[in-house]
Amino acid sequence: xxxxxxxxxxxxxxxxxxxxxxxxxxxxxxxxxxxxxxxxxxxxxxxxxxxxxxxxxxxxxxxxxxxxxxxxxxxxxxxxxxxxxxxxxxxxxxxxxxxxxxxxxxxxxxxxxxxxxxxxxxxxxxxxxxxxxxxxxxxxxxxxxxxxxxxxxxxxxxxxxxxxxxxxxxxxxxxxxxxxxxxxxxxxxxxxxxxxxxxxxxxxxxxxxxxxxxxxxxxxxxxxxxxxxxxxxxxxxxxxxxxxxxxxxxxxxxxxxxxxxxxxxxxxxxxxxxxxxxxxxxxxxxxxxxxxxxxxxxxxxxxxxxxxxxxxxxxxxxxxxxxxxxxxxxxxxxxxxxxxxxxxxxxxxxxxxxxxxxxxxxxxxxxxxxxxxxxxxxxxx
Numbered sequence: 001x002x003x004x005x006x007x008x009x010x011x012x013x014x015x016x017x018x019x020x021x022x023x024x025x026x027x028x029x030x031x032x033x034x035x036x037x038x039x040x041x042x043x044x045x046x047x048x049x050x051x052x053x054x055x056x057x058x059x060x061x062x063x064x065x066x067x068x069x070x071x072x073x074x075x076x077x078x079x080x081x082x083x084x085x086x087x088x089x090x091x092x093x094x095x096x097x098x099x100x101x102x103x104x105x106x107x108x109x110x111x112x113x114x115x116x117x118x119x120x121x122x123x124x125x126x127x128x129x130x131x132x133x134x135x136x137x138x139x140x141x142x143x144x145x146x147x148x149x150x151x152x153x154x155x156x157x158x159x160x161x162x163x164x165x166x167x168x169x170x171x172x173x174x175x176x177x178x179x180x181x182x183x184x185x186x187x188x189x190x191x192x193x194x195x196x197x198x199x200x201x202x203x204x205x206x207x208x209x210x211x212x213x214x215x216x217x218x219x220x221x222x223x224x225x226x227x228x229x230x231x232x233x234x235x236x237x238x239x240x241x242x243x244x245x246x247x248x249x250x251x252x253x254x255x256x257x258x259x260x261x262x263x264x265x266x267x268x269x270x271x272x273x274x275x276x277x278x279x280x281x282x283x284x285x286x287x288x289x290x291x292x293x294x295x296x297x298x299x300x301x302x303x304x305x306x307x308x309x310x311x312x313x314x315x316x317x318x319x320x321x322x323x324x325x326x327x328x329x330x331x332x333x334x335x336x337x338x339x340x341x342x343x344x345x346x347x348x349x350x351x352x353x354x355x356x357x358x359x360x361x362x363x364x365x366x367x368x369x370x371x372x373x374x375x376x377x378x379x380x381x
Contacts, residue, residue, distance in 0.1 A: 068163040086112035095174035225293040228278035246346040251301040258297035
């Protein structure tokens with residue numbers, strides 16, 4: 001008995017719930033996203049400086065009609081590049097130098113820190129740094145590491161310097177701890193902004209879900225018969241304009257001699273029978289079928305048609321309802337009901353017209369001895 005609007009609302013709640021799960025998932029992975037964000041900021045902020053340094057080296061080599069290999073035999077060329085590298089030492093760049101590998105040992109090629117040419121001087125990398133240098137040689141890709149244990153250095157970049165697709169040397173640029181602090185400050189600000197946005201969106205989602213649930217609850221109360229807990233006639237008015245008649249079979253069910261039951265056993269017993277009868281209908285019909293308390297002891301059934309539920313199946317279901325009804329005690333009483341069915345709903349002008357034909361069939365059933373009657377032909381036009 002799910003109406004189309006309720007289906008839309010349920011889908012909406014489902015979407016909101018999925019949206020909520022996605023946000024919780026994202027929030028769980030904020031630490032990973034924080035690392036990615038820091039990587040992007042580091043690459044963006046350091047890349048400009050690195051490119052300027054690389055371009056300066058390339059320019060000096062080109063200006064002297066020399067390749068990278070010439071640095072190993074031209075002291076004057078090394079001095080020119082050392083002077084250029086030294087000019088890049090600012091508040092952000094603390095150290096900058098070039099090393100090369102010689103028989104499994106690393107040596108200085110150019111070190112601007114040293115006033116004299118210290119070419120071939122031994123460079124002793126740290127244990128972790130050694131892995132980084134080997135990675136750069138093997139992959140020919142630049143990489144950076146964050147010196148979290150040091151208070152003077154923040155980020156160290158390792159850039160392969162190639163000649164004829166072979167790594168001849170490695171440019172090492174040490175950024176100051178202050179540069180790392182600036183980056184971490186920016187990352188934290190972005191992180192806080194993201195968390196605030198997610199919390200704000202989360203609150204909006206919760207409010208939206210609460211409002212939808214509240215609206216559904218209120219509408220359900222409005223459209224629900226207080227006694228029998230099935231739909232009432234207000235709901236009928238709600239769906240009348242958008243229900244597609246060709247998808248439904250209309251039936252009216254009326255409990256026989258209900259006035260006699262009320263007069264003999266009292267309205268309390270009558271109310272109990274109505275509740276049990278409504279429950280009987282819900283238990284024996286499908287979820288997609290609609291049950292409406294049409295008035296008093298009369299119930300309107302809108303049976304959903306599909307590939308496996310045609311007019312023939314609908315009649316079988318209704319006949320089974322009628323027969324099952326006779327074998328059940330309702331508040332220790334045996335009751336019967338008359339059924340009026342309109343199978344030709346697609347020929348009706350509107351829902352009211354379709355119900356009218358079912359009502360005429362119900363009248364015919366009662367006049368012919370109660371129990372059951374098929375619908376009459378729909379009126380033309």
